Amino acid sequence: MERCSPMQPLPREPLPDDVAVRVRGVTKEFGSGGSLTKALRGVDLDVPYGEMLLLAGPSGCGKTTLVSIVAGTLEPTAGEVVVLGQDLVAMSSGGRVRFRRDNVGFVFQAYNLLPSLTAAENAAVPLMIAGHPRAQAVEAACEVLEHLGLGDRLSRLPAEMSGGQQQRVAIARAIVHHPRLLVCDEPTSALDAENGRITMELIAELAVQPDRAVIVVTHDSRVFSFADRIATMEDGRIESVAIGEHGG
Amino acid sequence: MLWIAWKMLVGNRVKYLGIIFGVLFAALLIAQQSSIFCGLMFLTVSQIRDVEGPAIWVMDKNVEFIDDIKPLPDTDLFRVKGVPGVDWAVRFYKGLARARMEEGDFHQMILLGLDDATLIGAPEGLFMGALSDLRKPDAVIMDDAGYKQIWPGEPFRLGRTFEMNDRRAVLVGITKASRTFQTFPIVYTRYSSAVLYAPRERKVLSFVLAQPRPGLAAEEVCQEITRQTGLQALTRDEFMEKTIRHFLAKTGIPVNFAITVLLGFIVGTAIAGQTFYLFTVENIRQFGALKAMGTSNWTILMMVLAQGAQVGVIGYGLGVGLAALFGWSSRGLTKLAFFMPWQVLVMTAIAVFLIVLLASLLSIRRVLVVDPAIVFRG
Numbered sequence: 164m165e166r167c168s169p170m171q172p173l174p175r176e177p178l179p180d181d182v183a184v185r186v187r188g189v190t191k192e193f194g195s196g197g198s199l200t201k202a203l204r205g206v207d208l209d210v211p212y213g214e215m216l217l218l219a220g221p222s223g224c225g226k227t228t229l230v231s232i233v234a235g236t237l238e239p240t241a242g243e244v245v246v247l248g249q250d251l252v253a254m255s256s257g258g259r260v261r262f263r264r265d266n267v268g269f270v271f272q273a274y275n276l277l278p279s280l281t282a283a284e285n286a287a288v289p290l291m292i293a294g295h296p297r298a299q300a301v302e303a304a305c306e307v308l309e310h311l312g313l314g315d316r317l318s319r320l321p322a323e324m325s326g327g328q329q330q331r332v333a334i335a336r337a338i339v340h341h342p343r344l345l346v347c348d349e350p351t352s353a354l355d356a357e358n359g360r361i362t363m364e365l366i367a368e369l370a371v372q373p374d375r376a377v378i379v380v381t382h383d384s385r386v387f388s389f390a391d392r393i394a395t396m397e398d399g400r401i402e403s404v405a406i407g408e409h410g411g
Numbered sequence: 412m413l414w415i416a417w418k419m420l421v422g423n424r425v426k427y428l429g430i431i432f433g434v435l436f437a438a439l440l441i442a443q444q445s446s447i448f449c450g451l452m453f454l455t456v457s458q459i460r461d462v463e464g465p466a467i468w469v470m471d472k473n474v475e476f477i478d479d480i481k482p483l484p485d486t487d488l489f490r491v492k493g494v495p496g497v498d499w500a501v502r503f504y505k506g507l508a509r510a511r512m513e514e515g516d517f518h519q520m521i522l523l524g525l526d527d528a529t530l531i532g533a534p535e536g537l538f539m540g541a542l543s544d545l546r547k548p549d550a551v552i553m554d555d556a557g558y559k560q561i562w563p564g565e566p567f568r569l570g571r572t573f574e575m576n577d578r579r580a581v582l583v584g585i586t587k588a589s590r591t592f593q594t595f596p597i598v599y600t601r602y603s604s605a606v607l608y609a610p611r612e613r614k615v616l617s618f619v620l621a622q623p624r625p626g627l628a629a630e631e632v633c634q635e636i637t638r639q640t641g642l643q644a645l646t647r648d649e650f651m652e653k654t655i656r657h658f659l660a661k662t663g664i665p666v667n668f669a670i671t672v673l674l675g676f677i678v679g680t681a682i683a684g685q686t687f688y689l690f691t692v693e694n695i696r697q698f699g700a701l702k703a704m705g706t707s708n709w710t711i712l713m714m715v716l717a718q719g720a721q722v723g724v725i726g727y728g729l730g731v732g733l734a735a736l737f738g739w740s741s742r743g744l745t746k747l748a749f750f751m752p753w754q755v756l757v758m759t760a761i762a763v764f765l766i767v768l769l770a771s772l773l774s775i776r777r778v779l780v781v782d783p784a785i786v787f788r789g
Binding site: 227267280 | 421
């Protein structure tokens with residue numbers, strides 16, 4: 164990975180309106196009969212473009228279920244989910260796969276990097292999924308990683324990097340294909356305070372763009388200061404939505 | 412994405428080698444045991460193979476295989492000679508004789524009696540003595556493996572004498588010959604001598620060896636011989652096939668080998684399948700992440716099959732290679748029958764394909780049903 168070249172973002176279609184994510188009356192039930200669990204009990208939520216929304220709340224309140232539905236990895240039991248102008252509920256399973264591939268970037272709590280791929284190769288995975296040639300994808304990933312300060316770690320395997328470095332690779336992977344929706348699940352929970360701050364700064368810098376929305380699921384009150392708005396969930400519902408320090 | 416599948420596979424060295432070992436073990440066992448089986452079957456027809464001149468073997472209609480001798484009257488030779496399309500025909504004796512050696516010990520031998528005038532059916536690999544010496548009184552030629560069996564550790568020496576049916580036999584030549592199924596020494600002599608060495612019977616003619624006229628198909632001439640004489644006439648290849656079929660149908664050899672081959676298949680499948688499944692389970696979050704990021708189930712399916720195909724090809728190559736190496740290294744050291752025709756390679760490839768497919772199916776089911784939302788669960 165000595166030399167990298169940029170990969171230009173694909174041209175964007177005009178945005179339908181200023182709302183990237185619109186959720187209306189969404190419920191989600193698991194199981195049936197006596198073991199029926201209502202994870203979401205009628206959630207309404209809007210996330211405009213250019214905003215970082217934090218989903219907060221106690222464990223089991225439905226944050227992960229809601230973000231999974233918004234990201235298109237889980238189907239709601241009922242309700243309306245329109246993301247980037249597309250109705251995810253009406254979409255076929257294959258359509259949701261393509262939607263995620265083209266429009267969604269993920270940052271996971273456990274990084275979920277492929278242990279046998281180098282940092283550059285890991286960051287290039289979404290481009291390879293989208294069908295880009297490997298060499299071209301890795302070159303594009305190199306540029307993002309260099310921007311994230313990992314220019315000297317391009318050929319390292321995940322096991323050879325610290326937790327903070329791995330999370331930065333995960334961020335590079337999440338944004339390398341220029342998604343319009345970034346979903347981050349507890350991105351700082353496995354990191355110390357300093358690395359957590361750096362991670363959130365990077366997400367705020369790279370991901371929060373006028374044509375992009377960011378949803379961050381977190382327990383970590385230290386990252387609240389990066390949010391435009393903070394939605395607090397309780398027992399499957401949005402209890403409150405507060406303006407964050409960035410949102411004022 | 413197939414490249415990612417390959418990296419995922421080789422990245423986990425222990426599991427990778429474990430899966431390859433499972434396939435290798437199965438391929439080795441299947442190829443090796445099948446080759447020994449083929450080698451044994453090859454031995455059963457060695458004496459038909461060694462008689463290279465005549466294209467047609469004529470025998471009693473009830474003969475099932477080469478060692479199933481049902482003697483014919485000598486006049487059958489002339490009946491065969493009289494069939495249109497037969498260019499020439501000669502007598503051929505095959506039987507067992509008990510020999511008493513100079514040292515006083517006894518040995519059972521396969522006695523082959525060649526036509527006195529033409530010596531048709533004589534061995535091709537004579538390396539001591541001359542074939543023409545077989546025309547001398549009491550002359551016999553012995554195969555080198557038989558010589559070593561009777562006189563172990565002694566150098567080859569012509570002029571040795573022994574007795575068969577109280578008649579003197581003098582060794583005038585030593586030849587290479589294909590090993591036989593019974594592993595008895597093979598003694599070649601003239602037909603007229605062979606009937607004297609053999610125990611007295613009313614009828615002594617074992618086979619008539621014949622050749623079709625140039626331009627005529629051996630199969631057609633065989634049909635004509637059968638039609639006119641009532642005898643069983645087979646081409647050389649047909650007789651070999653009939654002999655092998657007899658051993659396949661009437662002995663327990665195929666079942667015994669089939670059990671070993673099946674065992675190799677089952678154990679190989681178990682090792683490869685279990686290891687492959689564990690590999691998949693270990694990587695299930697990675698597969699989930701790939702699915703969350705937009706990898707379709709079809710691509711995931713191709714990735715798992717590509718992983719299976721890779722270990723299958725490597726395991727097959729190593730297994731078959733080791734089996735071949737085993738056969739090659741044991742060729743002069745043991746009496747092991749080993750013959751690896753292309754059919755063994757194809758059969759082993761099919762078995763490995765099934766092993767990989769079975770091993771992959773478990774993993775495929777696991778990765779296809781995995782919920783991409785798994786990646787959001789800590």
